[in-house]
Amino acid sequence: MSKSKQNIYASVDSLRDTIIGINDFIHDHPELGNNEFQAVELLTRTLAAHHFQVEQGLAGLPTAFKATYANQAGGPIIGLLCEYDALEGLGHGCGHNLQASSIVGAAIALSQNLGDVPATIVVYGTPAEETTSGKLPMIKAGVFDDIDVALMMHGGDRTTVDGKSLAMNLIDFIFEGKAAHAAVAPEKGISALDGVLMTFNAIEYLREHVRSDVKMHGVITNGGIAANIVPDLATAQFYVRAADRPYLDTVLERVYNAARGAALATGSKLTIKEVKRCENKVNVDRLNQVLLKNAEEAGIKEISPPRSSTGSTDFGNVTYIVPGACLRVAFVPFGTASHSTEWVEAGTSEEGHQAVILASKALACSAYDLITVPNLLLEVKEEFDKAKSAFMSSL
Ligand SMILES: [Zn+2]
Ligand SMILES: [Zn+2]
Incomplete structure (x- = not known):
């Protein structure tokens, strides 16, 4: 474990109250797609307080935002995407409170540990995943065009990466x-x-x-x-x-x-x-490996193979623009179905809190690897280009 990663872990630990506070607030104030005003206010206020430049309202979506932290000029641009919408009549049955809090935790911890390494971190708030799919107009408006890689987190019944989506x-x-x-x-x-x-x-x-x-x-x-x-x-x-x-x-x-x-x-x-x-996800194994290795290093003991049965996500469309991967982190017992009261109840449990802290560490360190390990980002991009062109030629 490098000293830099230990420092990232220490930053996440010192941000624990902030990260858990975001998780619990969003969980306890569920807002439907395109109406996530309280969540966005808290997320952008937290990021701004940690020196991110916030732009709220993108692609005609009032609850979309972008928060940028540029560490020196140049270097890779890492996109960290989060969702925060709830389900009608259920609340946070898809655990989007977990991903909003862990993405913001990862972004801030990473920004505090870049030293003099040039890189830019961009947190994207992407509304209404469950309904109108906010990422679709955001893609049309070109907001993801200049990033090198897009990372996401999602709660789950097992820790894994998404190998595919429909x-x-x-x-x-x-x-x-x-x-x-x-x-x-x-x-x-x-x-x-x-x-x-x-x-x-x-x-x-x-x-x-x-x-x-x-x-x-x-x-x-x-x-x-x-x-x-x-x-x-x-x-x-x-x-x-x-x-x-x-x-x-x-x-x-x-x-x-x-x-x-x-x-x-x-x-x-x-x-x-x-x-x-x-669209179905363009899978980049190299990027998945980076997430899983860092999840393991962060202390997640049980890592499962990707789920064989999946749904669909607007993140699939993002994976046509840039290489993208999503880390799923377990916070409910294996086999517990999402969009359920069990998921809602686990959102603020000890397991839920542990999941967001571990996810913050794993994501921040994955981004750190992509920024600092020679040729890693290049390998990811080469695999992405190949996977994408194979798919495009089959259209
Ligand atoms: Zn869902
Ligand atoms: Zn979801």
């Missing part, structure tokens, strides 16, 4: 029919709800004939108003996911055709709206 499209199906009295003149009506129901059925049949990594799950967001009126408007929302974008695009076309067929069969009018799209 490509995903969120889609609204809007069926318009014709209202009529359901008993007196049903023959004059066109049921928009029938269009929605037939779409669900057609997708059930499709499920048998797609690859096993495909996930298709939907809800009826509007099924009509009254049972005695033929519904003239009905809507459904679907998530469609697959391991990679090229295959997902072929599945999407078949899902759209299922809805188009339903519209044709019922005589209703269909509008398909793409709400958002996330």
